[in-house]
Amino acid sequence: MDFGVTAGAIEDVGYIAFAENLGYTFAWAPDSQLLMSNPFPLLALAAQQTRKIRLGTGLAIPALRQAPVLANAIATINKLAPGRTFLGIGAGNTAVRTLGQKPMGVARMKEYVRVVQGLLAGEEVAYTAEGVTQLVRFQNSQLGHAEAPIPIHLGGLGPMAQALAGEIGDGLVTSLPRGGTPPSVAANLAKGAARSGRSLDNFEVVALCNLVLLEPGETLESDRVIADCGSAIMANVHYLVDLHRDTGADPPAYVLPIWEEYLAFHATRDAERSHQQLHQSHYVYLDRDEARFITPEIVRNFCIAGQPDEVTEQLKALEAAGITGVNFIYPNKARYRITEDLARKVIARY
Numbered sequence: 001m002d003f004g005v006t007a008g009a010i011e012d013v014g015y016i017a018f019a020e021n022l023g024y025t026f027a028w029a030p031d032s033q034l035l036m037s038n039p040f041p042l043l044a045l046a047a048q049q050t051r052k053i054r055l056g057t058g059l060a061i062p063a064l065r066q067a068p069v070l071a072n073a074i075a076t077i078n079k080l081a082p083g084r085t086f087l088g089i090g091a092g093n094t095a096v097r098t099l100g101q102k103p104m105g106v107a108r109m110k111e112y113v114r115v116v117q118g119l120l121a122g123e124e125v126a127y128t129a130e131g132v133t134q135l136v137r138f139q140n141s142q143l144g145h146a147e148a149p150i151p152i153h154l155g156g157l158g159p160m161a162q163a164l165a166g167e168i169g170d171g172l173v174t175s176l177p178r179g180g181t182p183p184s185v186a187a188n189l190a191k192g193a194a195r196s197g198r199s200l201d202n203f204e205v206v207a208l209c210n211l212v213l214l215e216p217g218e219t220l221e222s223d224r225v226i227a228d229c230g231s232a233i234m235a236n237v238h239y240l241v242d243l244h245r246d247t248g249a250d251p252p253a254y255v256l257p258i259w260e261e262y263l264a265f266h267a268t269r270d271a272e273r274s275h276q277q278l279h280q281s282h283y284v285y286l287d288r289d290e291a292r293f294i295t296p297e298i299v300r301n302f303c304i305a306g307q308p309d310e311v312t313e314q315l316k317a318l319e320a321a322g323i324t325g326v327n328f329i330y331p332n333k334a335r336y337r338i339t340e341d342l343a344r345k346v347i348a349r350y
Contacts, residue, residue, distance in 0.1 A: 005024050006327060016053065035095075061089075070116055159191075214305065234287065235279075240252070
């Protein structure tokens, strides 16, 4: 099992180095222009200040830049950290929702990834912009695209996106429980792989999870527990609210205990700015108005939770089910403490 961290601000480069020293094996820089720093300067700094940890986007959002621009950006990082650079690409939720827009569909995502993959492989590809299609390639051999292969991991929570990852990607980035169960994820990946006649040997399946590591005698009602996991849980709820609004989809069972009450609360917000207010605390802090929704039942539904032995057992079960890596995003004020606790009490057992 690989363990990762997420760093969203330019000053977080020290946090990535801290995680590397504790044994974490990869780090994500998110791509969310109104909430976090630009990921590529952060990755460049991290490449210079680390030695082993793998570095990449988690996830780069196509709507924010043209495919050749993204290929150039990650090729530049690969020049600084050859052999330990990867590229995560996702349709986007928070990054585009804060602009009042919707995520990219699967068909457009497939075309976008095709261009990025071709350019990174040193190929000439057909690229369409503003309705005009031209053949393009990297024309400067110093861009770094050939320094080392750059694995492309596709984000996928639903069956179609997960199948696309199995069809064309080197890995999948999903989320638990939002992305389904490990067996359903494996089935979707296999369906996509069958379309292209490829094997999924060495394919990575990385899950963004929520974590609660309890102290001896501590319960899920603890104020510390609520503060440590609340922001991550609510980021999941915010995603489900957007999905419900767009598609009318019934809420998943794990959110039902608070669903109607949360929708009623969300309806009280400023209609013109609700797209901002819904995501403003995104993984960084627990909004005081939303703290009441973090009940023990919701924590159990959303989190890997328990004493170190219990958490280790849950992680090993995920590994046995095909999850090759996990990542966690902790609230800013607690992340160094939680990151070190997990390393010393759980990761060290691996």
